[in-house]
Amino acid sequence: MRSTSYQYRLVTTAIACLILNGCQSEGEQVFPISGKILFSDGSPATFGTIECRSDSSSPVIARGRIEKDGSFTVKSFGNRNGLVAGDHRMIVVQVTGSPRDGGTIIHNHGQEVATRYSNYDSTDLRLHVQPGGRNHFEFIVDAR
Amino acid sequence: MPTDYYFPGNGTGVINTCLGICDENSRLTGSWTNRVSIKSIHDGTTQTFMAGEMHIPIGQINTVPYNGPMFNGQELVAHTRIGGPGVPILSASEEAGFLFGFGSWHPGVCNFVFADASTRPIKNSIDTVLLGRLCHRADGEIVDLN
Numbered sequence: 001m002r003s004t005s006y007q008y009r010l011v012t013t014a015i016a017c018l019i020l021n022g023c024q025s026e027g028e029q030v031f032p033i034s035g036k037i038l039f040s041d042g043s044p045a046t047f048g049t050i051e052c053r054s055d056s057s058s059p060v061i062a063r064g065r066i067e068k069d070g071s072f073t074v075k076s077f078g079n080r081n082g083l084v085a086g087d088h089r090m091i092v093v094q095v096t097g098s099p100r101d102g103g104t105i106i107h108n109h110g111q112e113v114a115t116r117y118s119n120y121d122s123t124d125l126r127l128h129v130q131p132g133g134r135n136h137f138e139f140i141v142d143a144r
Numbered sequence: 145m146p147t148d149y150y151f152p153g154n155g156t157g158v159i160n161t162c163l164g165i166c167d168e169n170s171r172l173t174g175s176w177t178n179r180v181s182i183k184s185i186h187d188g189t190t191q192t193f194m195a196g197e198m199h200i201p202i203g204q205i206n207t208v209p210y211n212g213p214m215f216n217g218q219e220l221v222a223h224t225r226i227g228g229p230g231v232p233i234l235s236a237s238e239e240a241g242f243l244f245g246f247g248s249w250h251p252g253v254c255n256f257v258f259a260d261a262s263t264r265p266i267k268n269s270i271d272t273v274l275l276g277r278l279c280h281r282a283d284g285e286i287v288d289l290n
């Protein structure tokens with residue numbers, strides 16, 4: 001067997017933004033959020049990252065890690081806990097492939113989310129963050 | 145935008161020209177694959193990353209899987225990085241666990257070599273959609289680097 005297997009599966013996206021840097025205004029206030037990603041059978045997504053993109057002409061991008069119980073929080077502007085107020089699209093990214101064990105890729109991470117959630121054009125995961133509100137979001141997603 | 149820009153080498157994502165072919169026992173055979181010629185860089189050499197600093201968490205230099213041998217036909221994460229939505233440029237202080245992103249110990253920026261051999265620092269805060277376009281050599285979009 002030729003082991004050139006690049007098993008980096010997943011991901012991606014679109015939409016044009018022609019500004020290389022500085023799409024984010026670091027002075028904006030952020031509001032803590034929490035969330036959870038579950039499959040329809042009630043089991044959680046156990047790994048991966050999420051990224052949120054605000055619906056604005058200067059989008060603010062935030063991200064966080066999915067914990068083993070499916071929960072997540074996000075940070076904006078590098079290390080500020082939360083999201084700016086308003087509407088956001090959210091993607092879920094799960095990169096698989098390493099580590100290996102004896103040439104076999106380890107898959108002990110439970111179900112994987114459908115790939116459409118990894119693309120801003122096709123994801124239907126949305127958040128509306130309210131200033132001062134309890135911003136908790138639960139998503140039921142399809143498995144791959 | 146094509147959704148395959150995380151596939152390096154013979155994919156259309158990050159350029160990777162050093163992938164050895166291994167046999168069934170994971171030994172290098174001396175043959176190579178995923179050689180990328182300049183004519184396959186459809187977006188233009190000024191619009192495509194050739195190489196960039198790889199994110200290695202502090203304390204993980206020379207530690208697999210964060211920083212492994214380059215001539216490795218299997219463990220891509222040891223020597224290759226990807227970028228785009230969900231996989232931003234990472235900072236040195238990023239906790240261990242984010243394996244796949246570019247990143248630098250320079251504060252706030254990461255250095256890249258473009259396919260035209262020019263070099264420039266890119267802010268860690270770059271829009272991840274643009275980052276994906278720069279990693280992809282045939283997405284058909286022009287990125288304004290100014």
